[in-house]
Amino acid sequence: GAGVSQSPSNKVTEKGKDVELRCDPISGHTALxxxxxxxxxGLEFLxxxxxxxxxxxxxxxxxxxxxxxTGGSVSTLTIQRTQQEDSAVYLCASSPTGGTGNYGYTxxxxxxxxxx
Amino acid sequence: xxxxxxxxxxxxxxxxxxLELGCNYSYGGTVNLFWYxxxxxxxxxxxxxxxxxxxxxxxxxGFEAEFIKSKFSxxxxxxxxxxxxxxxxxxxxxTGRRALTxxxxxxxxxxx
Numbered sequence: 001g002a003g004v005s006q007s008p009s010n011k012v013t014e015k016g017k018d019v020e021l022r023c024d025p026i027s028g029h030t031a032l033x034x035x036x037x038x039x040x041x042g043l044e045f046l047x048x049x050x051x052x053x054x055x056x057x058x059x060x061x062x063x064x065x066x067x068x069x070t071g072g073s074v075s076t077l078t079i080q081r082t083q084q085e086d087s088a089v090y091l092c093a094s095s096p097t098g099g100t101g102n103y104g105y106t107x108x109x110x111x112x113x114x115x116x
Numbered sequence: 117x118x119x120x121x122x123x124x125x126x127x128x129x130x131x132x133x134x135l136e137l138g139c140n141y142s143y144g145g146t147v148n149l150f151w152y153x154x155x156x157x158x159x160x161x162x163x164x165x166x167x168x169x170x171x172x173x174x175x176x177x178g179f180e181a182e183f184i185k186s187k188f189s190x191x192x193x194x195x196x197x198x199x200x201x202x203x204x205x206x207x208x209x210x211t212g213r214r215a216l217t218x219x220x221x222x223x224x225x226x227x228x
Contacts, residue, residue: 045217105216
């Protein structure tokens, strides 16, 4: 597609439920990133996928968070047993190549997650 | 750990005022630096970037940034802001990780 597409745009869930957030990157972009944007906290890196390499999961805050990228394209971020502190905007970005950010990232509009 | 600091959290200016937003990074090696902007209701977009060469880089909409290696800084400037510059601005650095490290952002409010 023309841009990075994320769905849903808004998600309200009850504490303890699982949620799945979807990201459809720009066609042909090999690198895909997930970030979390909390109020006043800036962008917190979560996970990075590059081609067929093992993902860099170093930013995932707990084992309740996981992500996969199927076929080198669409990615799903799953949060199990959601907690109120998980409330944030989850941003996905893609770039033509990975690693150094030379080309800059193209961001999606994000998914606003609210845990009640 | 590598980090990016933006000390101005909220800046309020009148139109035509000059702007300077601070950004400092903590990393001793070669670093690539970026400024991203998020206008209200829109997604993050690249404003400008520095990889090497001339430390004064120019971006879109009249913005520029100066890389000062000795100060570990990459401040964003604009000589005369407009109401349409109201947005949140994020500094980011490639510090050797495989993903960019972002600062906490500066919310700029320009009053007409």
